[in-house]
Amino acid sequence: MRFAVYEKNNNSISYEENIMKLKVISSMISALLGGVLVVSNANAAFVTLPGAAGQPGCGVTSATSIRCAGAANVLADKTYIAANVQAGVYNLPSSLSLISKVDTNFVSAQDSKFAGTFSDYVFMDTTTNSVVIGSRLLFGPINGLRNLSEANDIFRYGYEGFKVEAGWTRLSSSDLRAYSIARSETGLKQGADVYNANVVGFRTDVNASEGNPQSGLYLIRTDATAFKVINNAIKVRQGGEEGQTPLSVSLSGYAPTKLESGITSGETVKTYGGSYTSNMNVGGNLSNEYGNAQYSGSISALNGSQINTKVGTTTTFNGSFNQQVGASLGGGGTFVFNGGYSPGNSPGSVTVNGDVVFGDANVALFEIGGLAQGTQYDHLTVNGNLTFGGTLQLSFIDGYTGNAGDTFDLFDFTSSSGAFSQIVVLSPLGNGFGYTYDGASGVLTVIPVPEPESYAMLALGLGVISVFSRRKKIR
Known part of the structure; x- marks a missing residue:
């Protein structure tokens, strides 16, 4: 025309x-x-x-x-x-x-x-x-x-x-x-x-x-x-x-995009909330900016990747999630893990800039193979509120069997709430050693544990002491 x-x-x-x-x-x-x-x-x-x-x-x-x-x-x-x-x-x-x-x-x-x-x-x-x-x-x-x-x-x-x-x-x-x-x-x-x-x-x-x-x-x-x-x-x-x-x-x-094949290095995907079902590797940038998003597949955040959830939005992972060293989670919003969370790549130290929620069904796997944070044992820093829940799963690796007094700072956070419902050990420490975990600080400490026979004698001795003590109080 x-x-x-x-x-x-x-x-x-x-x-x-x-x-x-x-x-x-x-x-x-x-x-x-x-x-x-x-x-x-x-x-x-x-x-x-x-x-x-x-x-x-x-x-x-x-x-x-x-x-x-x-x-x-x-x-x-x-x-x-x-x-x-x-x-x-x-x-x-x-x-x-x-x-x-x-x-x-x-x-x-x-x-x-x-x-x-x-x-x-x-x-x-x-x-x-x-x-x-x-x-x-x-x-x-x-x-x-x-x-x-x-x-x-x-x-x-x-x-x-x-x-x-x-x-x-x-x-x-x-x-x-x-x-x-x-x-x-x-x-x-x-x-x-x-x-x-x-x-x-x-x-x-x-x-x-x-x-x-x-x-x-x-x-x-x-x-x-x-x-x-x-x-x-x-x-x-x-x-x-x-x-x-x-x-x-x-x-x-x-x-x-439906995110069927993941996100390659240099690629950027932005979501407006929604639900995504595929297993995927995230090598580029994934940004949830305009609504709540749900992921049901297994996800690995690779070195150099960036996953953001905007302030006021929530990104929920119902499948297993691995945050490798060099992978950044941020944006100031809330990340919810329901299907499993593991930091590092056997092991490593990672950071989340935002709030983190470990759901009731979540299993947080942390590996410990020595005293060096980030290279011999896993560590997570949350620049926000960390809500503990579900199971903390410990795996002692690389031949580490424990030494009395060894401490492992597994979690650092701005604030925290909640508690793990249980702690499960996949590979136990050597004979004579156990651990205590302080939920307020996120620190695990190795402690000596007596042999069963010694423990029984100690318990009997404590019982006797207790009886004598009571008798003294009666007098």
């Missing part, structure tokens, strides 16, 4: 003047219709993208194709989600809470004139507590010169296995609508759509020379409660609809 006035001779008005006039006209139309749009389209919502023709989707019970078409009149556009317009200012729909936004300037390697700025968004939908990914494209001047770039398709990748709904909204009166949306990687002039569960494609016509320099905010709502950055998450494509060479550029960006 073309709106620009093309230069035909020296008397024609300039490109910049055309753009200014178009923006003025667009603003006038928006001002006239803005109030109507907000009221009349207030119930517009995300639409389900069908996987095949005849399925429910696109706002109807039986879609004729997998591509949900928009409309030039937003009052008739089922994919349009009304912005909150106040005094001419376009605000996000009230259900969307902005979590993160990254602007990326790009230039196609195929054609240096295919260049622009892509804005990548993550929102949380407060009505569903789920991740919403947003896309916005701008083709501004290139080095102060006219930009001839055009975008016909914006593809988002990483949606295999997720429920997907889509729509678009405006952040300004001049934003260009989404023409249509489909779960397909078939671009303009590439034939009939083919369903692809991993892709959400937005059809548009962003073109600065035509007076459409920027898109609206194109939105994908999922059933995910976590998101991460992946390579090749975005493709911006020019289809060559007017005989130009087809061009495209791929960018890294946000995508939903």
Whole structure:
């Protein structure tokens, strides 16, 4: 669709003047219709993208194709989600809470004139507590010169296995609508759509020379409660609809995740609460920032990893959890361990910046093989409140059999509450030695324990002394 006035001779008005006039006209139309749009389209919502023709989707019970078409009149556009317009200012729909936004300037390697700025968004939908990914494209001047770039398709990748709904909204009166949306990687002039569960494609016509320099905010709502950055998450494509060479550029960006395969070094995943079932290694950053999260699989926090839970949120581990040396738990929130906790990597010293709760069913395993804290025996520092509960399990390793008076500072904390319900020893000390544990300080001390025969004689002697003592008191 073309709106620009093309230069035909020296008397024609300039490109910049055309753009200014178009923006003025667009603003006038928006001002006239803005109030109507907000009221009349207030119930517009995300639409389900069908996987095949005849399925429910696109706002109807039986879609004729997998591509949900928009409309030039937003009052008739089922994919349009009304912005909150106040005094001419376009605000996000009230259900969307902005979590993160990254602007990326790009230039196609195929054609240096295919260049622009892509804005990548993550929102949380407060009505569903789920991740919403947003896309916005701008083709501004290139080095102060006219930009001839055009975008016909914006593809988002990483949606295999997720429920997907889509729509678009405006952040300004001049934003260009989404023409249509489909779960397909078939671009303009590439034939009939083919369903692809991993892709959400937005059809548009962003073109600065035509007076459409920027898109609206194109939105994908999922059933995910976590998101991460992946390579090749975005493709911006020019289809060559007017005989130009087809061009495209791929960018890294946000995508939903279920945390099936863990988090690799250098990778960051942020959650909005939710429940996760997979066993995983965490080598990068895992951040629970916006709700309470539950993990039921076995988790190893590897050296160099960072697991955060924001102040006011709780992250609960119902499976076993190993915090290796160099793995940091922080954020100031609360970590609850119900399925087993072990510090270090046989053994080690670790730290949690926040509150820690050992649940009633938890087993905290601490290994002791010598007197050097962190290298010969396990140690946990909690910069917050440590709630003791469940079982403390001790394993004496590396041939350590005990020496009277040896002490092991297993726990340091800002404050503490509760108590272990029991202490279980997996590998006992040598003959003649036992231990005492001071729950107030978290210190274990080795003490001599008499042989059974000596203990019996001592007990008898104590009994006799007790009798004599009582008799003396009677006299």
